[in-house]
Amino acid sequence: MRQTLEYLRRSGRMNAFMTGLGSLLQLKPILTMKNGLTGSERVRTAAKAEARLIKMLEAYQPIERFALLHTNAPTVAESYRSRVSHIIPEGEVYSMDIPPVIGAHIGSKAIGFAVVSKSSIGL
8 A cells, every 4th residue: 555656657657647636536556466466456545545455454364474564664564563463363473675676666655465374265
């Protein structure tokens, strides 16, 4: 989940018109990867994007391992972790920066997660 579309525009992934329209509509892109297949969703407002991330996380129950991913935003990631602590397994939670090659497209303060699930159903 990312708060601005500016980095997608700078990287050439989105044109200026779509960036302006997306900002006006408060669109928040959610990028996914499952079993090597990429996908995306668009959600309006940051609150709805966070709710969607939580719903996605709930679909992967039971979770064996959980990792927080962020772009130079450990405090934002920790805040998200505290909101989903009832869903994620107890024990070690990994928290790591998203690599710069991906971070250049989504910018700073983006958050996400990676899971290893016991369920093969997921989303």
